Amino acid sequence: MNDRVKHELLLAAEAPTMSSVELVDVINEDREPGSAELRHDNFMAKIEKHPGIQSPKFLGDYKDSRGRTYPCYYLPKRECELMVMSESLVVQTKVYDRLAALESGALPAPAPRHVGVDPALSAARRARAIKENTKTAELLCARFPGLGLPAQQTIFAKLVNQGAGEEVMPLPTIEKMISATEVGKLYGITKNAVGKIANAHGLKIAQYGEFMMDKSQTSDKQMPSFRYNPAGVAKIGELLGTQQHAPPQQHTLILQ
Structure with missing residues (x-):
């Protein structure tokens, strides 16, 4: 375990937290009579899939009433609030009040727990x-x-x-690619005009760029759109009879 991970675990242990077991109990307390209760294993899976939570950092364990040990998560304030954001205002208030009480010392600190003690x-x-x-x-x-x-x-x-929960696969470093909107700004035309030229002359191929995932302008979805490399930008300019602009520098591609 490197020093950075040790430091993060120490901070996690010092900060007020609620366990995933506690959160499930609070959520189920507010469920309508007769409705299905939230299961702890399903809630853990939801934590693991949440894009804003690095779940391995908060993994720990707890003992049930029979002394058996099971895995759970101990979440700080931010992560707790993310997990109950879609729940009722009653649940959100209970979680907020409990964490605030822990921070102020109005409630006793929870029993010592083990975070990340089971490497396997x-x-x-x-x-x-x-x-x-x-x-x-x-x-x-x-x-x-x-x-x-x-x-x-x-x-x-x-x-x-x-x-x-950490960078194990580096992002690829590739040529600077620009959108049809950016190409249009270079030559004083619209992005639709750029697209028409590219489609008419078969420019949407690997020689002139690549299809990449971009955020849709009308929703939060990621949609494929063609990005132009320097050769593609120059080709559009050539077809327009416009002098070629200087090609952009290389950079590391980052999708939002």
């Missing part, structure tokens, strides 16, 4: 998260077969790193 269990959950996110990356790439190799590598890197 932690490694198994980390491996499972990586495996599930890898499957998601494969599905995304299969859904959009026109994506270039660097774009596919970026999808895999982002999801695998999310599952691992």
Whole structure:
């Protein structure tokens, strides 16, 4: 275990937390009579899939009423609030009040717990998260077969790193690619005009750029769109009879 991980675990141990078991109890207390209760294992899976939570950092264990040890998560304030954001205001208030009381010392600190003390269990959950996110990356790439190799590598890197809770797969370094909007600004035309030129002359190929995932302008979804490399930008200018602009420098591609 490196010093950075040790430091993060120490901070996690010092900060007020609520266990995933406690959170499930609070959520179920507010359920309508007759409705299905939230299961702890399902709630843990939800934590592991949350894009804003690095779940391996908060993995621990607890003992049930019969003394048996089971895995759980001990979440700080931010992560607790993320997990109950979709719950009722009553649940959100209970969670907020409990964490505030722990911070102020109005409530006694919870019993000592073990965070990350079972390397085998932690490694198994980390491996499972990586495996599930890898499957998601494969599905995304299969859904959009026109994506270039660097774009596919970026999808895999982002999801695998999310599952691992740290960067284990570096993002690819590729040529600077720019959108049709940016190409249009260079030549004083609209992005639609750029698209028409590219379609008419068959420019949407690997020689002139790649399809990448971009945020849709009308929703939060990621949609494939063609990005132009320096050769593609120059080709558009050539077809327009415009002098070629200087090609951009290289950079590391980061998808939002």
